[in-house]
Amino acid sequence: MGNNIVVGYEISKIGKKIKKIKLTKPGLKSGLKREEKRQLKLDAILRHAAAAFMEKGYYKTSLDDIAQLHNVTKPTLYYYVKNKEDILIKCEDVASVRINGLLDQVTACAENGFVQLENFIRGYVEIITDDIIRCHIRHRGQREDRAARNASLKMHRGIEHRVREIIIKGMDDGSIRDCNSTIIAILLFDALNGISAWYRDEGQLNHEELVQQVLLLVTEGVKNKV
Amino acid sequence: MGNNIVVGYEISKIGKKIKKIKLTKPGLKSGLKREEKRQLKLDAILRHAAAAFMEKGYYKTSLDDIAQLHNVTKPTLYYYVKNKEDILIKCEDVASVRINGLLDQVTACAENGFVQLENFIRGYVEIITDDIIRCHIRHRGQREDRAARNASLKMHRGIEHRVREIIIKGMDDGSIRDCNSTIIAILLFDALNGISAWYRDEGQLNHEELVQQVLLLVTEGVKNKV
């Protein structure tokens, strides 16, 4: 530990030209603060943008709108973000980390498949309260750029795949009935993602009741077993 | 039957000014053909537009794109449609009629609530194969115009309400277990509407299997009852 001097490269602001910059010792508080502040601001911008996108939609929200929410002018945004679409991409990154984190946590527990699935659902409903995640869910698939679109698709597939694995595990250990894991995983995500479009934490609907209803639906269905 | 002469009014082309037009006896083939042709063309335009919206999204699809799909020029569209948003509204009208029609059919049968719900699901999955309906599902809520947005919301609420009624009926007659009908109805719609985003009739996934999996999920859930 101590005073390790890291010298590296950083991709500069607007992309295009890549500028070589000697990074000074990040051990010093002031140095860290700089990067920290930048991260905080980026995060705030994402939050504002995500909120605006959720309220008015991506295309009806201008960069000026977002800038104003953040009390800066449009060009400033370009210091933190490559372009408008990049906002969605960055939101997706955040979402990817959080959802995969949840999956890590869930699959790490030595429970049977069904319980893991329950735990995932519980955690997911928690997560999709966050504006950035909601924004990602709503706008995934709108990527203009081919590469970005493919990356998005891939990451989405990955998550879906992990949930499918949980379901398969459940069928193996006997905790989940025989079913088409692909379809069930998709249906589950459709329902859960749908929640993110209408559920408000501040609303009158209690969070715990929502989770209960979802879990009951998934476990038992709605048919009355006399 | 016979030669009943209907004289009425028609809302003219571009809205704005409402022009009174005496309709000539529609018994004559030529008279009918005119209106018929117009309707057919409007329908074709909606179809083309809906398909394009589904593929590229509403905002990335220009009116020129739609016009081209129909082998006409942009201004011609304005003869059939008030403006871009009006396309969505007209799609919604089509969707409303079809979905409510399905509900009429389903609720007319003297079955218990659960069976009615099953029948609705079966019919709904059928319906959401249609591009116009898919377009409506995906773009409902994007209305720019306040009045249009409210109308859209109202119609959507209406449909959701009818499904809730079915669920309540099922709880009354004992065919559906006790649950929060509001939440369950919404979750059901989220899952079903989600299907419209990815399911292709031409795809490898068999329609009947999809319906089976959905119905099983709704009836039994996924937990294995040993």
Add this chain to the structure above:
DNA sequence: AGTTTAAGTTACTCATGGGTAACAATATAG
């Protein structure tokens, strides 16, 4: 201190695309 980098501003460009005006062709009715 004084120089460098970060952070932000004002003032533009420029493509896109919705919508319209005015004109042209085609069909229908009388």
Add this chain to the structure above:
DNA sequence: CTATATTGTTACCCATGAGTAACTTAAACT
């Protein structure tokens, strides 16, 4: 066969909004 609606076209206008260039202010390291 001519007058009148009905369809359609070409050629525009113009608002909007993404993205950039060039310049200014604030912060930080030596």
